[in-house]
Amino acid sequence: PLRYLLANGRSARLHELSDLRGEPWLVASELRFEARDALLLRAAPVDEGYLRRHWPERFVTEDAVRWDDTRRALVALRETRFDRIVMDSRSAGRVDPQLAAQALTDAVAELGLQALPWTEGLRQWQARVESLRRWMPELGLPDCSDAALLANRAQWLQPAFAGRTRLDALDETSFGEALKSPLEWSQRQLVERHAPTRITVPSGLERPITYALDGESGEPLPPVLAVKLQELFGLADTPRIADGRVPLTLHLLSPGGRPLQVTQDLRNFWENTYAEVKKEMKGRYPRHPWPDDPWTATATHRAKPRGT
Structure with missing residues (x-):
């Protein structure tokens, strides 16, 4: 009895001590709009018959298709409305295919992509x-x-x-x-x-490139190529995409698939960091190659044969 639907589709409420409580129709002459709804500051009761006599064109009965969130489906309705105030709504049977596509599209706007x-x-x-x-x-x-x-x-x-x-x-x-x-x-x-999805590395295999956008700004994050270190032997410079404008961020992996280094400067890694990585990993992964000179070594994704 305190809540009303406005002709523009928004909701409004009366003060709990209002003398207009429970009136079926009101003309609102003063409103205070708020975030959730509006407060009716001044209004007067009006007769529905008066509205029908003076504004018959604003009363319409037509078929509509609405999204039913509970059923996760569309429902066909026959609605009688005064502007956007629904006075009567009942099932209209089968959903009209011509209205269904628009209604589902509108549902996505409400539910999100x-x-x-x-x-x-x-x-x-x-x-x-x-x-x-x-x-x-x-x-x-x-x-x-x-x-x-x-x-x-x-x-x-x-x-x-x-x-x-x-x-x-x-x-x-x-x-x-x-x-x-x-x-x-x-x-x-x-x-x-x-912006390819995969790139061929020196081992001869194709490895995926992962792309991402910043969740807040929508700006692109550096594309990532995760690859085992041994598959890049002999490669001096970081691979690039977008006509050479964007270097890939290399996640250099151990033979076990764990990241050893993240870099966009492969040349610097070979020159300044590889020796330390080799010293630490050679004992842990003895069956995988750890050459002294990664520039001339053969790239591979395989372990050395047993006994070698």
């Missing part, structure tokens, strides 16, 4: 695009940050919901195609070229 079927690969793709937008702005890649994706959801996400009435009906493949749709084919090829 985490409601979509992200994979680690898709988050990596997003980080690669956003990183290249900072590293190589001349490529003209579109904004794929979370904020931009939400703001432009009608363009890229809504078509993917066509024919679906549930959020979980959108599979990872369809979501991935929708996510990448703002990029033309030529732009996608530029992402693959300048």
